[in-house]
Amino acid sequence: MNAKDLVALNNEKRKQLNEHNRNYYENMLVYIRSQLLLSEQQSEELLMELLDHLLEAQKHGKMAEDIFGTDAKAYCDELIRQLPKEKKRNIYAFIGYLAVRLFALGVLVTGAVELVAEWFTDVDDTVYLGKASVLFVIDFAVILLAVALVMRWIRKSAFHDDSSTFGGKVKEFLGIWFACCLVIGMFVLAEKLVPEFGYRIEAGGMVRILFGLFVFAVTWRLNKKFRITK
Amino acid sequence: MSLRSQLLKGVLEGCILAIIKKESVYGYELSVKLQKFGLNDVSEGSIYPLLLRLQKAGLIKGEMRDSPSGPKRKYYHLTEKGEEALQDFIAEWESIRKPVEKILRGGNME
Numbered sequence: 001m002n003a004k005d006l007v008a009l010n011n012e013k014r015k016q017l018n019e020h021n022r023n024y025y026e027n028m029l030v031y032i033r034s035q036l037l038l039s040e041q042q043s044e045e046l047l048m049e050l051l052d053h054l055l056e057a058q059k060h061g062k063m064a065e066d067i068f069g070t071d072a073k074a075y076c077d078e079l080i081r082q083l084p085k086e087k088k089r090n091i092y093a094f095i096g097y098l099a100v101r102l103f104a105l106g107v108l109v110t111g112a113v114e115l116v117a118e119w120f121t122d123v124d125d126t127v128y129l130g131k132a133s134v135l136f137v138i139d140f141a142v143i144l145l146a147v148a149l150v151m152r153w154i155r156k157s158a159f160h161d162d163s164s165t166f167g168g169k170v171k172e173f174l175g176i177w178f179a180c181c182l183v184i185g186m187f188v189l190a191e192k193l194v195p196e197f198g199y200r201i202e203a204g205g206m207v208r209i210l211f212g213l214f215v216f217a218v219t220w221r222l223n224k225k226f227r228i229t230k
Numbered sequence: 231m232s233l234r235s236q237l238l239k240g241v242l243e244g245c246i247l248a249i250i251k252k253e254s255v256y257g258y259e260l261s262v263k264l265q266k267f268g269l270n271d272v273s274e275g276s277i278y279p280l281l282l283r284l285q286k287a288g289l290i291k292g293e294m295r296d297s298p299s300g301p302k303r304k305y306y307h308l309t310e311k312g313e314e315a316l317q318d319f320i321a322e323w324e325s326i327r328k329p330v331e332k333i334l335r336g337g338n339m340e
Contacts, residue, residue, distance in 0.1 A: 001294050001302060045292070045294065045304055046278065046282070048304070049256070049257045049278065049303075049304055050275075050278065052256075052257070052258060052301070052303065053257055053258045053261070053274065053275075056258045057258075057274065066273075066274070067273070067274045067275045068273075068275035069273060069275060075275060078279045079278060079279055079282065081279075082279050082282035082283045082286060083282060084286060
């Protein structure tokens with residue numbers, strides 16, 4: 001059973017937990033899954049074991065606290081210390097896959113925008129390969145950083161979830177809003193600051209869309225073959 | 231970590247190895263067996279960090295298999311290295327068990 005199957009089975013089985021136990025368990029689940037550098041397979045196998053155990057204990061009238069203790073975070077930290085890390089090769093393959101996907105998406109979106117804009121005005125199709133590569137690296141780094149920050153935030157809030165209160169909701173909204181502004185702001189800033197340099201090519205809307213689709217198809221094939229996202 | 235809890239963990243690990251040697255078990259089964267032997271104070275969840283540690287050290291191996299009751303479970307079995315570790319543990323345990331018992335009962339030195 002690979003990690004993806006385990007996640008699906010976990011979603012199904014979790015429904016059998018009562019509300020109290022489900023709350024307790026789901027906090028642990030979020031906390032452990034947000035540790036992106038741990039082996040996904042091992043983490044999911046462990047989460048399934050804990051769930052099976054809790055379900056069995058629930059049948060005997062026990063609560064999650066009776067099994068995992070009153071300090072769920074301390075318990076999870078102990079588990080995390082013992083869980084093996086994801087293989088470096090898998091992490092690099094996944095990041096590389098994301099980078100190529102992002103590249104294809106960028107090409108597609110700018111292509112579509114240009115295609116529409118061409119109807120109304122004259123569009124400059126020039127792409128400076130030097131500038132485009134630097135921008136891509138910066139944008140990708142910003143996205144990775146944002147993901148890392150969001151995960152850290154999820155980890156921190158896993159065991160004191162206040163998203164049901166009004167104040168909690170406002171805080172959550174402001175947090176997401178701020179993160180989005182930061183990411184978009186960095187994109188715009190980079191676009192303005194990086195000078196135009198490098199080899200010049202002309203790439204119109206249609207060309208970009210076709211190229212973007214082609215890259216997507218290639219990543220799709222590679223992913224199927226090497227099971228990068230399992 | 232305190233010496234006391236380290237000692238308990240070491241003993242518990244030895245017991246887990248001994249149980250797994252007899253037959254491969256899954257997590258819940260293991261905790262039931264420990265309790266049936268009378269280790270009631272061991273909180274059920276505490277076996278999972280230990281199982282992970284024993285796996286990491288290569289003493290046991292976990293495998294997802296169909297269980298008699300239906301769903302797939304992760305069954306643990308002892309590796310060769312685990313077998314050796316268990317023998318070491320038994321030898322160490324035997325070497326301290328008698329002296330400790332004597333001391334605790336207030337007996338005389340030989």
